[in-house]
Amino acid sequence: MKKKExxxxxxxxxxxxxxxxxxxxxxxxxxxxxxxxxxxAGKTTLVKxxxxxxxxxDRRVVKSPTFSLVxxxxxxxxxxxxxxxxxxxxxxxxxxxxxxxxxGNGVAIVEWADKVSGCLPREYLKITLxxxxxxxxxxxxxxxxxxxDKIINNLL
Numbered sequence: 774m775k776k777k778e779x780x781x782x783x784x785x786x787x788x789x790x791x792x793x794x795x796x797x798x799x800x801x802x803x804x805x806x807x808x809x810x811x812x813x814a815g816k817t818t819l820v821k822x823x824x825x826x827x828x829x830x831d832r833r834v835v836k837s838p839t840f841s842l843v844x845x846x847x848x849x850x851x852x853x854x855x856x857x858x859x860x861x862x863x864x865x866x867x868x869x870x871x872x873x874x875x876x877g878n879g880v881a882i883v884e885w886a887d888k889v890s891g892c893l894p895r896e897y898l899k900i901t902l903x904x905x906x907x908x909x910x911x912x913x914x915x916x917x918x919x920x921x922d923k924i925i926n927n928l929l
Contacts, residue, residue: 777922779914779929782905789815789910790822792928797826799924802850802878805894807886810902815910816884819902823882824852842869851879858884863891896920 783789800806806823808816821835828848829835835846835854842860846852853874860866866889875881875892886893896918903911916925 777916777925779925781912781914781928783815783910783912785908786815786818789818789912790825792912793819793822793824794826795822796924796928797823799927800827800850800880801920802880803876804880804920804924805875805897806880806882807890807893807897807899808882808884808902809887809899811904814902814904815912816902819900819912820854820882820884823880824848824854827852827880843871843874845879853877853879853881855881855883856885857889860885860888863889865889866892898924 781792783792800823808819810816817835824835824846827850829846829852835844842856844854846854855866855871857866871892875883876894883889883893886899898921899915899917901913903913905911914925914928916922
């Protein structure tokens with residue numbers, strides 16, 4: 774499947790949140806966002822912006838669900854925020870009922886998606902975050918499927 778790509782640079786936490794908010798405003802029920810990147814790359818910071826764009830106004834509510842594995846937020850669309858960091862494989866992700874949330878009517882955001890790629894649908898948006906410096910981040914956005922190509926076009 775041909776993919777559409779975009780590279781975005783952010784020079785601050787606030788800029789990463791703003792980009793996430795813009796992305797969140799473009800999302801629809803059933804969308805899946807796969808986040809990849811090392812510890813401290815800014816995945817959870819990006820999620821804070823995405824949920825703002827989905828109508829969740831209290832950014833403090835967003836925390837990495839490392840120990841609970843999934844958090845649900847209610848906005849204009851329900852958001853399921855997964856953290857697969859502690860999981861060994863796709864089966865562990867499926868064991869928590871992730872498929873019902875990923876293939877449901879909310880927006881699913883999966884941090885450490887590369888660890889559980891077997892849970893992802895055929896079409897999704899992958900964002901790889903890289904820490905360039907203390908404050909600068911590079912976000913590589915790849916769309917798999919025409920729905921996500923349109924989102925990327927709207928981010929340009």
